[in-house]
Amino acid sequence: MLTIEVEFLMGRVTLSQWEDRTQAEWPPHPQRLFSALVAAHGELDGGEAFERALRWLERLPAPEIKVDLLPSLRTSPSYFVPVNDEAVKAEKGRSDFRHVLDRRNRQERFFPTVVPNDPVVTFQWPVASGFEDHRDALSGLVENITYLGHSSSPVRACLRAQAVLPTLCPDEEGSFSLRVPGAGRFDRLVSVHSLREEDESVQPPLGRFQSYEPPDVVTPNVFSRDAIVVAFAGGPRLGLDSTLPLMQHMRNAVLAKLGPSPEVLSGHDDKGNMSRKPHLSIVPLPFVNSRHSDGSLKGAAFVLPSDADEPIRHRLSAALTQTWQLHLGPLGSIAVAHVDWESNDGLKSLNFSKYTQVADTWATVTPVVFDRYPKSKGPTAAEIIAAACERIGLPKPLEVMISAVSAISGVPRANEFHGRSKQVDNRLRQHAVIRFERGIKGPVILGAGRFCGLGLFMPLGKSKP
Template sequence: MLAIRMELLGGRWAASAYNDRTRVEWPPHPARLYSALVATWAETEGDDAEAAMLDALATLPPPRLHAPEIREQRQSGAVYVPVNDTSAIRTYDANWQKLNDAWLAREEALAALSADPGEKERRRLEKTVAKSERAIEKLRETVAGFLAQGEAPPKVLGLLPDRRAKQPRFFPSVCPDRPRIDFIWADAGPTMEEHRGALDALLARVHRVGHSHTLVTLRYTDDPMPANWEPHDEGGTILRWVEPGQRRALEEGHALHLGVEPRVMPARPVAYARCEEVREAREAPVSALAGDFIVYERCGGASLPLPQACRAARIAHRALVRFASRGHSDVVHRAVSGRDADGTPTQSPHVAIVPLPFVGSSYADGTVMGFAFLLPRDLDEEGRLAILRALGAWESHWRDEKRAAARMSPGDRGLADALDALDDERRIDLHGEHHTVELRRVRGRAQSYNLRDTTWTRAAREWMTVTPIALDRNPKTLWSGNPDAAARGGERAVASIGDACDRLGLPRPEHVALDRNPPLVGGEPVGRFPPFPEGERGPRRVLVHARIRFSQPVRGPLVLGAGRFVGLGLLRPIPRSALPRPEEDTE
C-alpha cells in the first residue's frame, strides 16, 4: 500500500475547479498532487531516482481519497488584478529582430552588387535590396518611429504600475473539518516500495499544492484515514488523474508556456463516488427493466426534438414487430409485440424503447442523440432471442437496401468499397411520416455521456423526468383552480406513480413533486408532447413531469406509467454530488 498525507498548514484549500473558475475544487484532484511533485522536482533539480519514482507513480491507477467534510466554503466574487502581460515586450523584441535581419540582408545584397555580378545575379540582388528596404520602412513605423518621438508603444506603457489593465480573478476556497487529505493506493505493489527513499525526499521539499495560498506539508503514512471517495464508473464527480508519461508531458508543456502563458494541465478524467454511495448502490433495489441496455446512436438523417422522439419510439416498436415476423414465425413473440396470442396486452416482460436526449447540462437542448432498447431482467431466454433476432433482421434489411442501391450504380466502385467496409456496421433506418433517422448500434462504451447505460441506470435516491409520465389513472382535478380539488388530484397522481414503481419491483417514493414543466434543462413541457395513446380510441392519459425521491437509492433504468414501453415516463438519476447541500452558500 502507498498513502500520501497532505496537511493544510493554513487550514484552507484554495483551488478553482477546472471547468468553473468561480467554484472551488473539492475533493482535491490527485493530478494536482502529482503536478506539485513534478514542479518541486524540476525547481530543486531533483535527481534521476526521483524522476524514476515519478514515472512509476504515473503508472498507478487513480487513488482512493480521504477528504474531510467541508466546514466553511468561500465563493469569492471577482477580484480585479493587474495583468503581467509579457507579450508586449516579446512583440517589441521580435520587431527589433526583424528590423535587424532586414538591415543585414540589404547590406549583404549591396555589398554583392558592388562586386559587379552577372546579369541574372544582379537582378536577384536588386530584388533583395528592394524587398529589404520595404520591410525596413514598415518596421520603422512600429519600432523606430516611437523612439524618434520619445514615446513608448501603448502596450509597453501598459506594463507600468499605474497603467496596467486589470482582469477578473477568482479565489474560491474551503476549510475542511480536519486539515488533512490522504491519497491511498491500496494495490501499489512492491514497485513503489523500491522508490520509498526518493518519494520521502521529494515529499519533504513540497511546500504548496495548487494555488500559492495553499501551503502544505506532504509525507508518506502507514496509517491513512479510511477512504471516503473512490473511483467508480457510476460516480457523479469527475476528478483528474494522470497517465504514464505525465512527467514528460508536464516538462514539454512548461517549455511552451514558461509558467506565464495560459495552460491546461494534462490529465485524464476519472469518475469518483463517495464510498457510502458505492455501498448503497450495491444494496439498491433494481428496476425490472434492468436487463440488456442496447443503444443505437443517431449517425445521420433528421434531428428529432424530444416531443417527436416518443412518436418515433412507437414507430420503432412497429418496425421491430414487423421484422420479428420475418423468417422465423408468423406469430410474433410477446416479448417483442407486448401482446399475448389473443391480442390483449401481455402481463409478461417485454421490450421497451426509449429516446436518449441531450438533457441535464447547462447547454442541453433536448436533441435526441439515440434510442435504447430495454430488455427486462426477468425476460426468459426465448423472449430475449426473439428481440435480438428482430434487431438482427432489421440491421440485415438496412444492409440489403444499401447493396441494392450499389447494384443500381455498378460503375461506382467507391460506393461498393464503402459497403464492403460497412459489413461490420450494425445500422437501422427509422422511417417516420416526414423524416428518416439513421441509427448505428453502439458497441462498447459510448462516446457521449447521454448514450451510456450508467447515465440512466446508476443508483440514486433522486430521479427527474426526461419525458412526462402518462398516468395509469386519470387524477381528474390535478390542475384544477380549486386548491382542495387540485390537492385530491395530486394525491391520486402520486398514488398512480407509486403503483408504477411497485410494478417495476421498486419501493414507493417518499416524496413526489408534480409539474407541467420539465425539471431538467433540455426537457420540454407536457403540452408539447403528442397525446397518449395517439390515434387510438379511448381516453387520453394525463401527462405529468415529476421529481421523485426514494428513501434509499434505487437502480434504473426507471421508466414509469402507461407509455413506458414507447418512450414516455423516462427518468434520469441525479447523483448526490449534483444535488445542492444545505451548508453550501449559493449566493
C-alpha cells in the first residue's frame, strides 16, 4: 500500500479547472500530484532512482482519495497581471522612459479558491506492488513538493504509514471525473518542459480520465477488482463449457511454477485440507454479450482476495509476467501471455473492468454451483443464492431468478458445462439473475465453484441514482 498525505498550509487552495479557468478544481486531480512529483525530480536532479520511481508510479491503478467533499468554493474575478520575465524590445530610434514594470504586457488571470474544512488531502493506492523498491526515492520526492495547483498554495507532503478511509474511490460508473497519470506520462512531461523553453505556450496534454464515486454508494466484496489477466494465444479453440477443467489445469500449472505456496494461493491449509478462507479464484474471460458472441475463451483472470498482501500479489504477478505454454495433452498447447487489461486496446473480452462495474442487476456467465440442494420446505434456490451473496460480503438481493439458460448471449446452457472436482461434484448447477436494492461493485463470483471459474456474473444494468 502507498499513501501520500498533502496538507495545504494556508488552509485554502488556489487551482483552476482545465476547461474553465474561472472555476476552482476540487478535489485536486491525481495527475496534479504526479506533475508536482516530476517537478520536484527536476529541481532535485535526483537521478535514475527518482526516475524509476516515477515510471513505476505512473503505471499504478488510479488511487483512492480522502478529501473534504463539501468545501467552500470561491469564484474569481479577472485580474490583469504583468507577464513574468518578459523581454522588453526597444524600437529603433525611440526610448521608453516608463518603469520596467509598466512596460511589461499584462494578461488576464483568474485565481479561483477552495477553502476545505480539512486542509489535508490523501492519495492512497491499496495495491502498490513493488513499493518497497522505491520507498526511499518516493519519500525524497514527496517531501520536496512545495505547492500543488497555483504557487500561492504551499503544501507539506509526506508518506503515511497508516491507511485512511477514502471518500472517493475509482469507479467506472462514478459521477466524479478526475485526471490521473498513465504509462508514458513522465516522458510526456519531460518532453513538454523542453518544448516550453522555446515556446511557453506549449501545454501538456490532458491525459487519462478516471471516474470516481464515494465508497458508500457501492458495496465491496471479498474479491479484489485488481485482477491479473492473461490471454490465450494459438492452440486449440476452447469454449465456456470447458471452464472447470481448464481453470483447474491452469491453477495446477501456476502452482507448479510458484512452488510451495501459502493458503491464499493454493486453496489448501497446512494439513492439505481445502481452505475455508477466501483465496485465489481463476475465472474465464469469454467472448460473450454481443451480437456475434460464440462463448469462445480469450483468456483468464486471476482474482485474489481484497485483503491479500503485497508480497503475495507480487509473487503471483511475477509468475505470470513471462509468456508460457499450458499443455493440454492430446489437444496441444496454449500460449499464455500476460496483458495489461487497463490499457489494452485489443480484445474487449480481456478487459476485466466489465466484471468490476457498479450495477444493481447481474447475470451468470458461468453457472452457479449450489452448496446444497433446494427443498420444498427450504432452503429455496433463491435463499441459497442469497446466502452465497452474503458469504462474499454482498447484501441480500431483492430478487433471484434461476434458469437453465443464461441471460448473457453466447453462454452455453448450465448442463453443457462439463468437468469434475471435489468442490462441484454431485451439486446442482444453474444460471441465475440477481437484482439488488442498489448498485453493488463487482466482481461477483458466487457458489461452491467460485474458486475454479464457476459462478461468474456480469452486470445487466447500471446502478440506480
